[in-house]
Amino acid sequence: MQQTIGFIGLGIMGKPMAKNLLKAGYALVVHDINPAPVEELCALGAQRAASSRDVASRAEIVITMLPDGPDVEQVVLGPEGVLEGARPGMVLVDMSSISPLVSQKIGAECERRGVEFLDAPVSGGEPKAIEGTLAIMVGGKPESFERVRPLLSVLGSSVTLTGPVGAGNFTKLANQIMVACNIAAMGEALVLAAKAGLDPEVVFQAVRSGLAGSAVLEAKAPMVIARNFRPGFRIRLHQKDLRNALLAAESLQVPLPLTSLVQQMLVSLINDGKGEFDHGGIVLFTEKLARAEIQRG
Numbered sequence: 001m002q003q004t005i006g007f008i009g010l011g012i013m014g015k016p017m018a019k020n021l022l023k024a025g026y027a028l029v030v031h032d033i034n035p036a037p038v039e040e041l042c043a044l045g046a047q048r049a050a051s052s053r054d055v056a057s058r059a060e061i062v063i064t065m066l067p068d069g070p071d072v073e074q075v076v077l078g079p080e081g082v083l084e085g086a087r088p089g090m091v092l093v094d095m096s097s098i099s100p101l102v103s104q105k106i107g108a109e110c111e112r113r114g115v116e117f118l119d120a121p122v123s124g125g126e127p128k129a130i131e132g133t134l135a136i137m138v139g140g141k142p143e144s145f146e147r148v149r150p151l152l153s154v155l156g157s158s159v160t161l162t163g164p165v166g167a168g169n170f171t172k173l174a175n176q177i178m179v180a181c182n183i184a185a186m187g188e189a190l191v192l193a194a195k196a197g198l199d200p201e202v203v204f205q206a207v208r209s210g211l212a213g214s215a216v217l218e219a220k221a222p223m224v225i226a227r228n229f230r231p232g233f234r235i236r237l238h239q240k241d242l243r244n245a246l247l248a249a250e251s252l253q254v255p256l257p258l259t260s261l262v263q264q265m266l267v268s269l270i271n272d273g274k275g276e277f278d279h280g281g282i283v284l285f286t287e288k289l290a291r292a293e294i295q296r297g
Contacts, residue, residue, distance in 0.1 A: 002026045005151065006059030008052050008075055008082070009096070010037035012231065013122070014065035016130040017095075017155050022046060024154045029058045052076070056085030056092075061148060064094045068240055069102035076106055088114030093148055095136070097121040097237070099244040100166035100173070101251070103139065107165035116144040119165055121172035122156065123179075125219075125232035133157040137175070139167035173248060176241040180262045180282065182216040187283030187294070190224065195292040200225050220280040224294050229277040229284075236275035238282075239266035 002025050007018045010032040018041055022028055028046040031054070032038050042048050049055040052075045056062050062082055066072050072094055076082045082092060092115055094103065103119035110117035118140035128134045134156035138145055145161045152159045162171045189212075193203040204221045207213065223229070242263035249256045265285045272288075274281055287293055 003060045003151075004029060004058060006030075006049070006055035006062035007041075007046075007065070008032070008055055008062065009065035010034070010041060011065065011067070012126050012233075013095075013129045015040070016126065017063075017065065017134075018046065019044065020132045020154055021151070026151070026154075029055050031055050051080040051085075052082050053080045053085035056082045056090065057087075058085075059090070061091045061093065061151065062086075064092070064096060066094075066096045066098075067237065068096070069098035069244075072096050072098055072106060073102065077109060083109065083113050083115065086110075086113060086115045089116070091116040091118065091144055091147055093118045093120050093152075095120045095122055097172050097176070097241055097244075098169055100139075100169035100248060103169050104166040107140070116141065116147070117165060118144055118148065119168040120148075120152065121169055123172065123175050124156075127219075127232060129155075135175075136160070137162050137168045137171040139163055139165050139169065139171075141165075169244075170248065173241065173245040176238065177245055177256070177259050179216055180238055180242055180266070180279070181258050182214060183220055183280060183282045184262050184265065184286075186217055186221060187224070187286045190221070190283065190294045191286045191290045191292050194294050195290055199296060200294045201296050223278065223280045224283050225296060227295065229274075229281045231276060231278045233279050234275065235266055235269050235277050235279050235281055238279040239263060239270060239275075242266065 004027045006029045008031050015037045022044050029049050030041045030046045031049040107117040120136055120138040122134040122136050124134040135158040136152050136156040138161045190200045194200050
């Protein structure tokens with residue numbers, strides 16, 4: 001019989017991830033502050049929990065998928081939180097993208113209570129969450145990792161233990177730096193092409209098989225050219241990730257000039273009311289400066 005899994009946080013990423021666990025045959029207990037996705041999951045066979053504490057009291061493994069560090073702290077450490085309902089030996093897997101320093105704080109408190117903790121942020125956005133092909137970067141003890149590896153393999157095609165608690169989110173921050181800077185560079189390149197009178201679609205096809213080709217280019221260039229900014233991963237969340245990267249870098253005395261610049265671009269876009277756009281919308285910053293739009297000729 002499959003283990004009972006608790007799942008807290010049924011947003012853009014969490015809901016399809018929870019659905020994949022149900023499809024794989026896991027018994028699921030779910031909770032979210034928004035009742036709509038809870039209803040949807042319960043209609044598919046999940047059980048409803050009244051609180052995060054209730055989830056933990058009924059599950060052997062609990063997954064959290066939340067927007068930011070303060071949310072995770074509240075859900076895990078706060079009143080009616082996970083640790084109030086947890087039993088010694090339970091595993092908590094936080095798949096949120098948060099500051100690694102917050103992960104380490106939560107991990108230390110979990111260890112004090114006899115709860116195993118892993119930080120396991122993901123990359124791939126909503127499409128790969130739906131497909132179950134996320135890249136999952138895990139920090140924690142090897143024995144804890146082995147306990148949850150089969151579960152995580154349902155959610156991702158790549159599941160990697162990157163080091164102790166906090167390492168998963170350090171790895172995710174590195175990922176987010178590369179993705180954001182890549183999108184920003186793509187935006188500058190395609191705006192230049194458009195302003196020169198070229199068809200960005202033709203330029204994309206010309207460069208995609210060369211050294212400039214990347215997963216980011218393949219995913220985001222067609223969306224941008226089609227003017228599709230429906231969020232798979234929101235600008236405001238990417239801004240949060242880059243802010244966390246800069247704070248972590250400051251604590252380690254690592255200068256990140258490109259990250260700082262792109263983070264400020266994201267702040268500007270949020271101020272322009274585009275925080276809920278897909279992060280491919282980073283290109284809109286350069287479009288506005290150039291007074292040009294990336295679109296088919």
